[in-house]
Amino acid sequence: MEKKKVPPRYDAAFKEGAVKLVTEAGRQPKEVADDAIGFELCSKLGISVTSLRDWLKLSGVSPKEAGRSNKDAKRIRELEAANRELKKQVTEKDEVIAVLKKSSLVCFANRIFDAPAFLRVRPIGVKY
Numbered sequence: 001m002e003k004k005k006v007p008p009r010y011d012a013a014f015k016e017g018a019v020k021l022v023t024e025a026g027r028q029p030k031e032v033a034d035d036a037i038g039f040e041l042c043s044k045l046g047i048s049v050t051s052l053r054d055w056l057k058l059s060g061v062s063p064k065e066a067g068r069s070n071k072d073a074k075r076i077r078e079l080e081a082a083n084r085e086l087k088k089q090v091t092e093k094d095e096v097i098a099v100l101k102k103s104s105l106v107c108f109a110n111r112i113f114d115a116p117a118f119l120r121v122r123p124i125g126v127k128y
Contacts, residue, residue: 019059022041
């Protein structure tokens with residue numbers, strides 16, 4: 001007597017990956033069985049169409065929501081890049097302001113004390 005072949009158990013990560021492939025392609029759960037792409041995807045993954053359709057139903061994610069989350073993620077990445085650039089610009093401006101404060105302090109000290117040229121306070125790196 002032959003033993004029945006037990007279907008393999010798939011872990012949650014595999015199921016989520018398969019669902020993600022379908023939702024990113026913009027397919028509905030009912031389209032997977034009717035679509036040639038659904039058959040091709042299932043054969044590549046080594047699963048049945050009904051398993052994939054069941055996983056899609058259980059996930060409750062519609063392709064429209066997946067597309068929205070992809071757009072949101074892209075927008076977040078763009079905003080984070082802009083934020084990094086702005087922080088970099090603020091840091092550079094802070095450095096310039098610090099240099100200007102030091103140089104104005106030196107000029108102010110020279111004017112107040114009206115020191116002769118050889119005694120004047122000079123900013124570092126400036127030659128007279």
